[in-house]
Amino acid sequence: MIELVGLTKRYGDKLAVDRLTFTVRPGMVTGFLGPNGAGKSTTMRMMLDLDNPTAGDVRIDGKHYRQLRDPLKHIGALLDAKAMHGGRSAYNHLLCLAQSNGIPTSRVSEVLDTVGLSSVAKKRSKGFSLGMGQRLGIAGALLGDPEILMFDEPVNGLDPEGIHWIRHLMKNLAGQGRTVFVSSHLMSEMALTADHLVVIGQGKLMADTSMAEFIAQNSRSYVRVRTPDHERMREALASAGHTAVVAPDGALEVDGADAAQLGELAARHQVVLHELSPQRASLEEAFMQLTAESVEYHAHAGPAGAHPLAAGAPYGGAAPGAAPGAVPPGAVPPGGGGYPPQAQPPQAYPPQGPPPGQPGGPGQQGQAGQPGQAGQPGQQGGWGADWQRKKGS
Amino acid sequence: MAVATQVLRSEWTKIRSVQSTGWTLALALVVTVALSMLLSALSKKEYGDMSPREKLEFDPTLISFAGIGLGQLALIVFGVLVVSNEYSTGMIRTSLAAVPQRMTFLASKITVATLLAFLAGLVISFASFYAGQAMLGEHKASIGDSGVLRAMIGSALYMTLITMFAMGVTAMLRSPMVSLGILMPFFFLISNILGNVPATEKVGRYLPDQAGSRIMQVVRTDDDAPYGPWGGLAIMAAWVAVALIGGALALKKRDA
Structure with a gap:
């Protein structure tokens, strides 16, 4: 030990x-x-x-x-x-x-x-x-x-x-x-x-x-929806109890939903869809997300669901036997009508936290006094907030 | 101290399992003996042309150790490499993970290398003396003469101390290039210059090699230094002690 x-x-x-x-x-x-x-x-x-x-x-x-x-x-x-x-x-x-x-x-x-x-x-x-x-x-x-x-x-x-x-x-x-x-x-x-x-x-x-x-926690699966009728789709999603976050390219990302259900939902509300694709974030992506922020001091405290997680395909991590019920990370189902996954580096986001190059922004102050309690209250901003958000949900 | 004997054995394995040990010590022997023979042969030829006073001060023992001035550089390389090998290869982290008691580690390493240097020093000293005397012919000294045996053992001790000094300096500086870059010119040039320029002569004679080499002298000369053979060696030992303490402090405090 x-x-x-x-x-x-x-x-x-x-x-x-x-x-x-x-x-x-x-x-x-x-x-x-x-x-x-x-x-x-x-x-x-x-x-x-x-x-x-x-x-x-x-x-x-x-x-x-x-x-x-x-x-x-x-x-x-x-x-x-x-x-x-x-x-x-x-x-x-x-x-x-x-x-x-x-x-x-x-x-x-x-x-x-x-x-x-x-x-x-x-x-x-x-x-x-x-x-x-x-x-x-x-x-x-x-x-x-x-x-x-x-x-x-x-x-x-x-x-x-x-x-x-x-x-x-x-x-x-x-x-x-x-x-x-x-x-x-x-x-x-x-x-x-x-x-x-x-x-x-x-x-x-x-x-x-x-x-x-x-x-x-991190092999997040979600469905990517692109539609010209943004508002109606969001209303439809809200009425069905789904929450969507907006990706930087304007697509909606719906956590924990089934692509078929969403397609039917859109049909019921007569919303035109340009893309409907199930996505899975790889562990490698989750890790890069988490560490990229720590390396670059890049805090984006906004609606954190808008990760470019879809680019996980090249990282072929197989699921370890130690994780019962876990779906193999990195296995992005083919879908989305031939759309390449829109991988955008985190830098593309408008920074909403401390600008890069300012170590120890407000988000990091809360850690003092309780070192090592990652993912626990006290660590805010960047990935920590994300972690908390996911834990809470 | 079971730990100390373990570490001594380990350091012995280390020192005998690298090639630099063999070639530096062999080089010290060859260079010293060859140069001593050459200078002894030349001195014999010139003896006839010497003034009576020069003849009076003629010291066949000292002349047969003349090669040490150059041969000691190989011993310095030996001392530098024994310590700097650890740093230049990254072995130091493996070594200190195995022996976290850093003072035990350094003391064992220096002890093993010092014993080896003393043995090599004895061999070089005796070989150099007999080879030199063989060249000197009728002017030769004998081991039974007063002061000669002291000079022979003394030059072995001198070579040991030079090696220890190099190890201490290297423990402070870590890098083989920096250590050699300081030690080589110092002992080959600077010390000689300081010792021979009248203005700095009085300071120069307290430098480690100048003070220490007094022990190789058998015939007393006029411009005697304010110390005897053993006093000179003690001055040299003090320099060595300072270098080793500095090296120990550096190892103790710094990150590996």
Whole structure:
């Protein structure tokens, strides 16, 4: 178990990590998601006591990292694939790590075997591909047979077979009751491996939720309706108890409705339709939406339903088995009379919150004093408002 | 201290498993011995043309260590690489995750490299002395002469301290290029210039290499420094202590 309390890291006047509070629990894979530069690696380095936090605290099974005797036996970490001396052989790299923590030498050959590097054990790691470097790094993490494992972007540089292997490995490790904490900037990757999700953007905690819940909340399905008779369609929708939001291109988006029903509704009211298409937002889109805002400080507090969510098709995230009843995200049904999904970048919206480039706009003030309560009252603006709105509905 | 012995073993594995260890130490040996032989041979030829006073101050032991002035640069490279390897490769994060007790980590690394440097220093010192004396012919000194054994052990200690100084400086600066860029010209040029220009001579003799090399001298000269052989070595050791403390503080405080 890893506990973070108010963990903060400041470089000059830039807050890289902003009051992170969350707990990584044993027996499951916890995904640590955020775009590049969100503070994932900095957070992980602070967990290992490599970087000193500006404020806050990290405990590994209740202890500070520095208090651990033979830390590799408690927590194994892959930080970056090339954090090793290229002139040293794979075997000797692992041997010096094993010796420093009193791990029997026989473990070195064992873990080399586990990651499939036995045949190049005596080769210098300089000549390794990125994928082989990742495997050697993972071997180092497994060396002390630790209860906690931490991987920073482990699938980077791995071939499809390697990616499959690492997913399997992480699930296996979690299945053995270990704590597995893995970072990624790819939602689709997390959807396949993680049971729990911690999302950060701009160093702030944006979500701390189970994967199943995240999928349920974010794989929003709605029907897109385009009509020249806007007002009558809205009235018709209102009379049938549907609420519609207006997309930037003027189309109506109706949450939680059935396309057939809406077509019949339009027919009853004799409204001409130019488009009637069921849409589904992919998790990747939801994630990009959420982090794009955090990266660009782009707050649009208006009717937040107007997301360009329809562009989810290229991200082929399959539904993990962990989410019963969840429809595969990213599977946009073909429809809409040949209309390409109208993907518009968030920048196209008229900003209604603080303009870009003003960090810490009014929407972010409410967080003070209750760090880490993403999605809870107190976090307003941007994605937080969206999250709340969805929770409330 | 079980942890300390574990880390010492680990650091020994690290140092013996990279090629730079072998070639820097071998280079130090070859360069020192070759240059000492050359200078000893030249001195023998010139002995006949020397003034009586020069003959009186002729120090065959010191001449046979003349190659150390150049060979020490290879030892400096050794010291710099032992520490900077960790930073330039990113290994430091793996190392400190394995050994979060940073002072134990640094002390173990320096201990292992220092012992190795001392062993190499002894080999270089003895090889350089005997090779040099062989060149000097009838003017040679013998290990039994007063002060000669002290000079031989002393030059091994001098080489050890130079290596430690390089490690301390590198622990502060981290980068191999910056460290070498400062240490190399300092010991190869600046120290010599400061020591030979009359205006700065008095300051120059307190520089680590100038003070430390006093221990290689057997025959006393007129312009004696205000310290003896061991006093000079102590001055050098003080420089080393400052560099190591600086390196330790840098490692303790900074993010890896």
